[in-house]
Amino acid sequence: MMNRVDLTEAAADLVRRLREDNGPLMFHQSGGCCDGSAPMCYPAGEFRTGGSDVHLGDLVVDDEAVPVWMSARQFELWRHTHLTIDVVPGRGGGFSLEAPLGVRFLIRSRLLTDEESLALNG
Structure with missing residues (x-):
């Protein structure tokens, strides 16, 4: 199955830890402003998505889906990329659950390869 978004094992470990403390999670790919362009992790449903957001897919961690969203406007610029969420030392802007x-x-x-692009973008 073709995925537009994946997770490194280090990020999956952090998702497990955050889920243990916060329950089900979601990501929204920030388009700039305070945290630059970073994947922001929230308790599921805490960040409201709507018609101006695109569901990039679900990351599956231990059989639990973690949805990943991006603004439709940003998606138009990124639609030809495969995204991998990773984790590194350092502090983001503070809105995402891992900041502390x-x-x-x-x-x-x-x-994306030509084959991936055709499969994902039609």
């Missing part, structure tokens, strides 16, 4: 832990999620991206 001294680490931050970040996006690693690469261009």
Whole structure:
């Protein structure tokens, strides 16, 4: 199955820890402002999504889905990329759940192959 978004094992470990403390989770790929362009992790439903957001897919961690969203406007610019959520030492801007832990999620991206692009974008 083709995925537009994936998770490194280090990020999956952090998701497990955050889920243990906060319950079900979700990501929204920030488009800038305070935290730059970073994947923000929230308790599921805490960040309201709507018609101006695109569901990129679900990350599955231990059989539990973690939905990943992005604004439709940003998606138009990123639609040809595969995104991998990773975690590194350092502090983000403070809105994401991992901020107090001294680490931050970040996006690693690469261009989709022609086959991936056709499968995902039609």
